[in-house]
Amino acid sequence: MTALIKIYATTLSLLFTGFVSGCNDDSTSANDIPEIEGYELVWNDEFNKDGLPDSENWGYDVGGHGWGNNELQEYTAKDLKTARVEDGNLIITAFLINSTSGKSYRSARLVTRDKHAWKYGRIEMRAQLPGGRGTWPAFWMLPEEWNYGNGSWPDNGEIDIMEYVGYEPNVIHGTVHTDERNHTQGTQAGASVQVGGVENEFHVYALEWDEDKITISVDGHEYFEYLNEGRGWEYWPFDKEFHIILNTAIGGNWGGAQGVDDTIFPQQFVIDYVRVYQEVE
Structure with a gap:
């Protein structure tokens, strides 16, 4: 018997309000952040200070090693061209470099690893996504401790709160990966x-996660649920702290399944905020 999965919608069309598509205010303070019943805000980055991302919150994964998916980009660190805070937003920019040695792509992958991680809670991001054939932005989580099974992926779990492949406009994906449940x-x-409009409007992508289930939503509309049936780490490694990752990949097994359109660059992943809430005890 496989783990029970309740999918609320696979091709659900949503209606949106100005709450998610309006202009940003770069002066957000703690007092402006809405309360969520039953939760308390435990960490957030509103991206209100221009320049490089806050080093107390974010580190970088760097290099161009394919990242297990045959991706084409090189990730850089502390580079305003690929990751900067400006006008109240974090902007991750993917761009093409034409050189005598051939084409290459640059981007950024920001992580809270070894800085901030959480076990359970509501993790949300408000963002506008890059688009075009070959882009693959993501808002996702990996564990701090790799102590199950083979000590690697997928045994220790992955939570993809939002993935988007540019050749499939306006389709958002939410996924989990485990030893028994992986691509x-x-x-x-x-x-x-x-x-609708993920490339030119802001939407809220969120995870709600506790010891019993994982639920993923867009603008409050839940469309994926994964339950813990008590069948062991092979199905549920989600009982430990995970950190946040924000990145834009180029190409790869999924993002590049229909090639890369070099005329689209540069492309920007614009993030208004990232917030973490946990249940009030």
């Missing part, structure tokens, strides 16, 4: 939802 076996647990 290398074609058994990943996930769902997709159609959301």
Whole structure:
């Protein structure tokens, strides 16, 4: 018997209000952040200080090693061209470099690893996504401690709160990966939802996670749920701290399945905020 997965919608069309598509205010303070019943805000970055991302919150993964997916980009660190805070937003920019040695792509992958991690809670991001064939932005989580199974992926879990492949406009994906439920076996647990205007409007992408289930939503509309049935770490490694990752990949097994359109660059992943809430005890 496989783990129970409730998919609220795979091709659900959503209606949106000005709450998620309006202009940004770069002066957000703690008093402006809305309360969520039953939760308390435990960490956030509102991206209100221009320049490089706050080093107390974010580190970088660097290099161009394909990242296990045959991706084409090189990730850089402390580089305003690929990751900067400006006018109240974090902007991750992917761009093309034409050189005598051939084409290359640059981007950024920001992580809270070894700085901030959480076990359970509501983790949310308000963002406008890059688009175009070959782009692959993501808002996701990996564990701090790799102590299950083979000590690597997928045994220790992955939570993809938002993934988007540019060749499939306006389709948002939410997924989890475990030893028994992962894409290398074609058994990943996930769902997709159609959301209008993700490349030119801001939307809220959120995870709610506790010891019993994982729920993923867009603008409050839940479209994917994965339950803990008590079947061991092979199905549920989500009982420890995970950190946040924000990145834009180029190409790769999924993002590059229909090639890369070099005429689209540069492309920007614009993030208004990232917030973490946990249940009030």
